[in-house]
Structure formats: C-alpha cells, structure tokens
Amino acid sequence: xxxxxxxxxxxxxxxxxxxxxxxxxxxxxxxxxxxxxxxxxxxxxxxxxxxxxxxxxxxxxxxxxxxxxxxxxxxxxxxxxxxxxxxxxxxxxxxxxxxxxxxxxxxxxxxxxxxxxxxxxxxxxxxxxxxxxxxxxxxxxxxxxxxxxxxxxxxxxxxxxxxxxxxxxxxxxxxxxxxxxxxxxxxxxxxxxxxxxxxxxxxxxxxxxxxxxxxxxxxxxxxxxxxxxxxxxxxxxxxxxxxxxxxxxxxxxxxxxxxxxxxxxxxxxxxxxxxxxxxxxxxxxxxxxxxxxxxxxxxxxxxxxxxxxxxxxxxxxxxxxxxxxxxxxxxxxxxxxxxxxxxxxxxxxxxxxxxxxxxxxxxxxxxxxxxxxxxxxx
Amino acid sequence: xxxxxxxxxxxxxxxxxxxxxxxxxxxxxxxxxxxxxxxxxxxxxxxxxxxxxxxxxxxxxxxxxxxxxxxxxxxxxxxxxxxxxxxxxxxxxxxxxxxxxxxxxxxxxxxxxxxxxxxxxxxxxxxxxxxxxxxxxxxxxxxxxxxxxxxxxxxxxxxxxxxxx
Numbered sequence: 001x002x003x004x005x006x007x008x009x010x011x012x013x014x015x016x017x018x019x020x021x022x023x024x025x026x027x028x029x030x031x032x033x034x035x036x037x038x039x040x041x042x043x044x045x046x047x048x049x050x051x052x053x054x055x056x057x058x059x060x061x062x063x064x065x066x067x068x069x070x071x072x073x074x075x076x077x078x079x080x081x082x083x084x085x086x087x088x089x090x091x092x093x094x095x096x097x098x099x100x101x102x103x104x105x106x107x108x109x110x111x112x113x114x115x116x117x118x119x120x121x122x123x124x125x126x127x128x129x130x131x132x133x134x135x136x137x138x139x140x141x142x143x144x145x146x147x148x149x150x151x152x153x154x155x156x157x158x159x160x161x162x163x164x165x166x167x168x169x170x171x172x173x174x175x176x177x178x179x180x181x182x183x184x185x186x187x188x189x190x191x192x193x194x195x196x197x198x199x200x201x202x203x204x205x206x207x208x209x210x211x212x213x214x215x216x217x218x219x220x221x222x223x224x225x226x227x228x229x230x231x232x233x234x235x236x237x238x239x240x241x242x243x244x245x246x247x248x249x250x251x252x253x254x255x256x257x258x259x260x261x262x263x264x265x266x267x268x269x270x271x272x273x274x275x276x277x278x279x280x281x282x283x284x285x286x287x288x289x290x291x292x293x294x295x296x297x298x299x300x301x302x303x304x305x306x307x308x309x310x311x312x313x314x315x316x317x318x319x320x321x322x323x324x325x326x327x328x329x330x331x332x333x334x335x336x337x338x339x340x341x342x343x344x345x346x347x348x349x350x351x352x353x354x355x356x357x358x359x360x361x362x363x364x365x366x367x368x369x370x371x372x373x374x375x376x377x378x
Numbered sequence: 379x380x381x382x383x384x385x386x387x388x389x390x391x392x393x394x395x396x397x398x399x400x401x402x403x404x405x406x407x408x409x410x411x412x413x414x415x416x417x418x419x420x421x422x423x424x425x426x427x428x429x430x431x432x433x434x435x436x437x438x439x440x441x442x443x444x445x446x447x448x449x450x451x452x453x454x455x456x457x458x459x460x461x462x463x464x465x466x467x468x469x470x471x472x473x474x475x476x477x478x479x480x481x482x483x484x485x486x487x488x489x490x491x492x493x494x495x496x497x498x499x500x501x502x503x504x505x506x507x508x509x510x511x512x513x514x515x516x517x518x519x520x521x522x523x524x525x526x527x528x529x530x531x532x533x534x535x536x537x538x539x540x541x542x543x
Contacts, residue, residue, distance in 0.1 A: 173496045251476070258486055265487055265495050307515035314462060317474035320498070327470060348516045351428065355517045358427045358538030359464045359507050360471060366539030370428070 031172045032082030032130045033216070038177070039223070040073030040216030041230050042167070043289075044093060045241055048192045052204040058109070060101035064189060066210070067117075068094040073216055076126055087126035089135040089165075094119040095189045115146040120161065120188060130169035130177050133214075138162055141187070162186050167214050174218075175264040180288075181212035211241075213288060221267045229260040240293040244300050247308050250293060250315040257286050257319065290321035298329050306337035306349050310356045331362045338365065342372045424522035424536045427507055432519040434461075434508050437481075441525040442533075446499040447491050448526060450506065451481035455519045458510035465498075465506045465526075466536075473498045502527045505536030 044066055051061040069092075076087030097116040102109045122139035140158040163186030169179035184191040192210055199206035217226060236253040239245075294316050297304065304312070313330045316322040322330070334353055341349040354369035356362075423441070434455055439448035450463055463482065465472040475482050485497035504526050510519040523536040 171496075175495055261497075262487060265489075265492055305515075311476075311515070314464065314474045314476055317464065317471040318476070320473075322471055324470065351431070352515075352517050355427055355431075355509060355520055358523060359466065359509075361466055361540060363539045373428075 031169050031177075033076075033078035033084065033172070033177055034174055034218075035078050035080050035082070037219040038073065038076040038078060038087075038216045039219050039226070040076060040177075040214055041234070042069075042071035042073075042089075042181075042212060042214040043234060043237055044069040044071060044190070044193075044210075044212045045238055046193075046208075046210035048189075048195070048206070048208050048210050050204060050206045052201075054203070056104050058102045058104045060099065062097065062099045064095060064097050064192065066093070066095050066189065068092070071214075073126065073214075075219070076216065082129055084126055084128050084133060089124040089126050091124060091139060092119075092121045093189070113148050117144045117146070118142070118189070120163075124163070124165070128166075130172055130179070133167040133169065133179075134164060135167070136162075136164040139188075161188070163188050163190070165190055175267060176215060176217055176261075178213070178215040180214070209241075209292075211288065211292070217264055218267060221263070226260075226263055229256070229263045232256040233260050237289050240289060244296045244303065245293045245312075247304075247311040247315065250290065250312055250319075253286075253290065253293075254315050254319040286319055287321040290316055290319045291323070291326060294321065294326055295329075298326075298333055301333040301336060306334065306341065306353055309333050309337060310352060313356070313360065327360070331357075331360075331365060334362065335365055335368075338369055338372070347374060424505070424507075424524035425538060427509070427520045427523050427538050428517075431517065434510055434519045434521040436508070436521045436524060439526055442527045442530050444500060444526050444528060446528045447484045447497065448500055448528075449481060449483045450508065452508050452521060454480050455510040457512060457518055459513040460511050461508055462511055463506065463508045465500070465504055467501045468503045469501075472501065472504060500526055500528045502529070503534050 046066060048064040049062065051059070053059045070090070071093065072090045074088045074090055077085050079085050095118050097118065099114045099116075100112065102111050104110070119142045120139040122137065124135040124137040124139070126133065126135050128134040138160045141161045142158050164184070165181060165188075166183035167179055168182045169177050171178050181190065181193055184194060189210070190212060192208070193212045195206070195208050197208045215230075233253070233256045236249070236256040240249045240253045294312060297312055301309070309330065313322065316326065316330075334356065338350065338353045340346075341353065350369055350372050354366060354373065357366035357369055432455070435453040437451040437453065439445075439450060452461070455461075460476055460478055461480065463475045465474070465484065473484060475486055483491075484500060485491060487497065491497050505523055506526055507523050508521045509517050512518045523538045525534050525536045527534070
C-alpha cells in the first residue's frame with residue numbers, strides 16, 4: 001500500500017514526537033502498585049537504523065529489527081508500601097541485525113550483506129517499585145550469522161548474558177499500572193531503545209523507532225481472558241506500528257485496548273478507591289503507540305482519502321492520543337483535502353470536512369468549507 | 379459481578395425520564411448565536427452543525443447535570459451504516475466513538491464505571507454531536523452541536539468550529 005518512508009519525513013515525524021510530554025495524564029496522585037499480586041506484559045517493537053559513509057568512501061546501512069517479543073511478568077507481589085518483594089519476568093525476544101554496504105579493497109568497491117539473528121530467553125527476578133521496577137538476571141543468548149544468505153557462523157550452545165532492565169510507571173490506578181523502559185545494562189537490543197531518536201552527524205544518520213512499554217494488572221478473575229485481551233492488544237499494536245497504518249489498524253488497536261479495559265473493569269477491584277491513587281485514563285503507552293502511528297500516517301496525507309483522515313482523527317481521539325500538535329496537523333491535512341475537494345467540486349467530501357471541522361473546533365476550516373458548499377434551494 | 383455494574387439501558391431509562399425530546403430550530407449556515415428554544419426547556423439544544431443536513435434526533439444526555447460519565451443516545455437514522463460521536467472539551471477533543479449502536483456511555487464501558495477505575499470524564503462547558511454515515515463514509519445526518527456539563531450549568535452554547543462559549 002505504501003512505499004518506504006523518506007528519511008526527511010521520518011525525521012520530521014520523530015521530531016514531533018520528541019516534544020511530546022512523557023505522559024499525557026494529568027497525574028496528581030502517588031504512582032505505586034496497590035498491594036496484591038500482579039501480572040504484566042512488556043511491549044517491545046520497532047527498528048533502529050543507521051547509515052553512513054566511512055573515511056575510505058565505503059558505505060554501510062544497518063537495520064536492527066525486533067522480530068518476536070514475549071515479555072511477561074509473573075506473580076509480581078506488592079506489599080502495603082507498594083514495594084515489589086517478589087516476581088519474575090519471563091523473556092523470549094528475537095531480533096535481527098541486518099547490515100549491507102560496500103568495502104573497498106585494491107581500489108575496487110565490493111558490496112556485502114551480513115545478517116545476525118539473535119534470540120534471548122530466560123527468567124529475570126523483579127524487585128523495586130512502580131517508579132523503579134527492576135528486572136535483573138541472566139538470559140541465554142543465541143546468535144546465528146549469515147552472509148549473502150548463507151549461514152557462515154552458528155554459535156554452538158548458548159551464551160549467558162547478564163542484563164538489568166529498569167521500567168518506570170507513569171500512571172497507576174487500582175486496575176492498571178503502565179510505564180516504560182528507562183534504563184538497560186548488559187548486551188541486549190533493549191539498551192538501544194534508550195538511544196536518541198534521531199542522530200545526524202557528518203558520516204552517520206541514526207533513526208530510533210524502538211519502543212518498550214509495559215502495563216500490569218491485578219491477578220484476579222479469569223487469567224486466560226485477560227491474557228487473551230493483552231495478546232490482542234499486542235498484535236494490534238505491532239500491526240499499527242508496522243509502517244503507516246490503515247484506519248482499520250488504528251481502530252483495531254483502540255478496540256483491543258477498550259476490550260482489555262473492559263475486562264479489567266470486570267475484575268471489580270476498584271470498589272473501594274485506594275487512598276493516594278487518582279484514577280487515570282490516558283493510558284500513556286497506548287497514546288504513545290497511537291501518536292507514533294498517526295504521526296506516520298500524517299507524513300503521507302495524500303495516501304488517505306479525506307474520510308479516512310477524519311476516521312483516523314476520530315480513532316485517535318477515542319484512544320486519547322490526539323494532543324495539540326496532532327490536532328493541528330490533522331487540521332492542516334484536512335485543509336489540503338478541502339482544497340482538493342473544492343477543485344474537484346466534490347460536494348459530499350466538502351460536507352464531510354465541514355462537519356468534522358465544526359465538531360473539532362477548526363474555525364477557519366469550518367468557515368471555508370461551509371462557504372464552499374452550494375446554496376440550499378429555497 | 380457487583381451490583382454497581384448497572385446496565386446502560388437502566389441508566390438511559392433514568393435519563394430519558396429527566397428530559398424530553400428536543401424540538402429542533404431551523405438550520406442556518408453557518409449558525410450564529412444560541413438556539414431560540416434554549417430557555418424553553420431542559421432538553422438538549424444546540425446549534426446545527428451544517429445547513430441542509432437531515433437531523434439525528436438526540437435523546438440524551440441533558441445539557442447540564444449529566445454526570446461525569448453521561449450516556450449519549452439518539453434515534454436511529456434510516457440509511458445509516460454507522461454513527462460517529464465526538465465530544466469536544468474546553469481544552470480540545472475529549473473523546474470520540476464509532477459504532478452501529480444508538481447509545482453509548484462516555485468511555486464505552488457497557489456498565490457503570492467502577493469507582494477508582496480510570497476513564498474520560500465530562501468537563502464543564504463541553505460540546506458533543508453525533509453524525510450518521512452511509513456505507514461510503516459520507517455524512518448523511520447530523521445532530522446539533524450540543525452543550526453538556528456534569529453538574530448544573532449556568533448555560534453555555536456550542537458554536538460549530540469554535541466549541542463551547
């Protein structure tokens with residue numbers, strides 16, 4: 001459906017994300033795990049791309065991409081102080097490191113293509129608190145290396161690797177705690193998540209589109225139902241971030257999150273509001289994913305019909321992801337769509353845009369669209 | 379399941395007892411000023427989104443005293459493939475929803491939101507509207523742009539393109 005994004009477009013999109021607040025919520029209460037046993041899941045997705053030219057004139061391009069990720073919290077026990085006194089993180093993540101480029105030897109340019117496939121598995125111990133949730137321990141690390149499609153090195157056995165990942169919650173209520181990765185040590189792609197989102201240097205360009213977010217919920221009710229709802233969210237989130245999204249991609253994600261929220265509400269754990277906790281809604285991890293996906297869509301406005309743009313705006317608002325910046329950019333996109341509709345005398349579309357502009361507070365766009373509509377008879 | 383999880387239908391029944399169906403003023407384009415009927419009844423009145431569009435008849439919520447999590451409801455529209463609801467708060471878009479049903483609570487939980495559970499809440503001075511779309515995604519009918527506030531309101535008007543005033 002879409003071609004690869006241009007570097008400039010990606011850079012602009014990411015620049016927009018960089019100015020977003022870390023959390024969209026109006027957080028005023030303490031952020032901590034309410035006492036009890038919790039489960040959770042971490043969402044790990046995206047790519048890290050670098051490209052450049054070496055001093056000798058040879059070039060390289062490297063793409064690291066998460067290919068599979070299953071990171072689950074088990075039996076995370078929080079005491080009355082909100083301290084995590086026990087818990088495990090089950091990890092099974094895979095990624096590829098794909099390198100292409102040229103080398104120069106004896107005055108001739110030689111292309112190359114090397115691909116490393118990595119997988120880390122194991123169990124990490126969890127301690128800390130919602131503000132600083134630490135997962136530490138040893139993972140098994142397997143690597144295979146291919147050159148031009150042929151396996152050139154297969155690691156015999158597995159190599160142990162010590163890692164420590166620190167997550168920090170940005171929101172908490174009695175049914176959900178959510179946040180993101182803030183520190184990572186040890187050999188793992190996880191550390192790359194924390195690198196700058198864009199780097200431009202004389203001989204290097206780097207684009208970091210990796211995300212690692214988590215959400216946790218009380219271990220109550222039917223664990224299988226919650227697990228399935230989380231899996232639906234994960235699948236939909238991966239789909240939404242896999243290139244510029246379709247309207248259906250975004251709606252699937254929003255609906256999956258609503259289904260998860262519904263199951264969490266059914267747990268009925270919030271009958272007695274916990275002291276010190278302020279109900280939150282913005283689901284910053286969801287908003288983060290949605291904003292990323294919508295920003296990618298707005299880089300390619302011409303690929304969407306005006307009706308699709310309006311549907312994307314609606315879905316983004318439904319997911320609480322449309323901040324001032326995205327609101328303005330949707331207004332600009334609808335303005336372009338209105339110009340085209342006026343040129344094509346597409347009255348239905350002008351009416352659709354006028355209606356959306358009226359409902360979303362786009363004053364000038366509303367006036368322009370209304371003025372472009374034909375006079376009603378009589 | 380807790381007794382607190384009251385079905386929407388029950389909430390809606392209570393809401394409809396409190397407000398009667400609105401009588402719609404004539405559409406103008408673009409609309410200016412409050413509805414001439416605004417002071418005549420407690421039913422929700424607003425300004426038309428667009429001249430000439432068939433009307434989506436709104437059943438609730440009332441424009442004030444709607445509670446923090448109001449239930450939005452309207453009459454079905456012939457030829458509608460889906461409905462699209464948008465709530466605009468004083469600080470920008472607050473919530474939106476799309477679906478085939480003709481009622482939905484803010485946040486889309488099908489039962490009363492448990493206390494302490496996060497979710498969107500109506501801010502004073504909000505505006506909302508619902509439109510009907512055909513299978514091609516074009517607007518075929520629209521409600522007025524209606525005010526809604528959680529508690530008693532001194533009366534704000536909702537102007538399309540601007541929001542609550």
